[in-house]
Amino acid sequence: MKMQSAKLAFFSPTGTSRTIAKAIGAGLGLEIVEEVDAARPVTREQPLKLAEDQLLVVAVPVYRGRIPGLVRDWLKQAQLKRVPVIGVVVYGNREFDDALLELQDVLRERGAIPVACAAFIGEHSFSCADAPVAPGRPDAADQHAANQFGQTARKVLDALPEGAAAAVISVPGNRPYMEMEPGGAVDFIAVGEECTECGVCAQSCPVGAIDEANPAATDFEQCILCCACIKVCPEGARSVREGPVKDIARRLNTLCGERKEPVFFFPG
Ligand SMILES: Cc1cc2nc3c(=O)[nH]c(=O)nc-3n(C[C@H](O)[C@H](O)[C@H](O)COP(=O)(O)O)c2cc1C
Incomplete structure (x- = not known):
């Protein structure tokens, strides 16, 4: 499939998913025509749309082993019929659980053609000076890996025959997806x-x-x-402040200190 350009779409409140999306975009070697920032409420008022010859890169954080609910709701409106897509989740060095599976499922339901999937690591949103979790990530090595992943995904895209049926990329995760814990207000x-x-x-x-x-x-x-x-x-x-979120940060600091590395998935 010959694409003219790419769009990057990300939901990235603390910037790590955005950094990864941009590094992948650089590796693709395609003109990036737009960065769609789904953390802006106004962006989510409109469904995501692409022109015919555009590739989509979607990068979102993992929240409780899933993709964030408001991102899922927005993507469920996206107009992605026959749009080649790279789906990426970014997680805080614990696990990405069912998030990448869920992301690919949502994109396929909208008619997109998965080209590649990946999970990267970003500094945990709850990370703080007295309980750091994956501090400084994605670092230079992660961004280099994201660039390389973009280059490989471009080769996969170029090799896809025009009119190819949407493949299912085998990624970790289970259905039904893990239950999101009930939210509830936390003054943290x-x-x-x-x-x-x-x-x-x-x-x-x-x-x-x-x-x-x-x-x-x-x-x-x-x-x-x-x-x-x-x-x-x-x-x-x-x-x-002291409380349940700080307790989670401390627990993650103790249990998830070992460095995890990005993983990539391609069709076939
Ligand atoms: C509510 C919430 C839940 C999270 N759940 C997970 C999780 O299940 N596993 C994990 O490794 N990281 C988890 N994280 C950490 C984020 O996935 C990680 O920090 C990510 O890099 C944030 O992306 P962003 O910088 O694009 O906002 C969670 C963060 C938040 C705010």
Whole structure:
């Protein structure tokens, strides 16, 4: 299949999925015509669409072994009939469980043709100075691997005959997918005196859970725990307070310290 260009679509509150998508895009050697940032609520108001001769790269984080619910809902509207697609999940060095399987399933249901799949590692959203989890990832080695993966995926794409039927790429995971634990509001963010009420946190929130006029007020019924607001704060005023999220970070720091490496999957 000869493609003219590619689109990168990512949901990446703390930036790791975006970094991986861009590194894959660089490896493809195709013109990247658009970066679709699905963390912006306005992006998710429209279904994802592609032109006929475009390849799609989708990169999303793993949340509780699945893809984030709001990403799934958005992708379920996507118009991807006969669009070749590279599906990627990025996880915080614990496991990616059923997320890559679920991502491929959603893309195939929308009519896309899977070209390649991969799972990469990103610094865990809950990682903090006193409980680091995969800090600094994706690092230079991960980004190099993503570039190489992009190059290989391009070769697979070029070798696909025009009109090829959608293949199923064999990836780890089980159906039914693991149950997402019931959400429930968790008030886990401390806002310190350094806060200047600049509103950057509110602008970064994928679900509009932070009041721009009063950023100390976070609506934890809406919050998806993505931690974008913590990582983006220019004053370092927001942090994970003591409680269940901090406990998870400590547990992951103890149990998931061993470095995991990216894995790639191709048809056949
Ligand atoms: C609510 C939530 C659940 C998560 N669940 C998992 C998980 O099941 N396994 C894992 O390894 N990492 C998990 N993570 C970590 C993210 O997958 C990881 O940090 C990813 O790199 C974040 O992507 P982003 O930087 O594009 O936002 C979770 C993060 C959040 C916020």
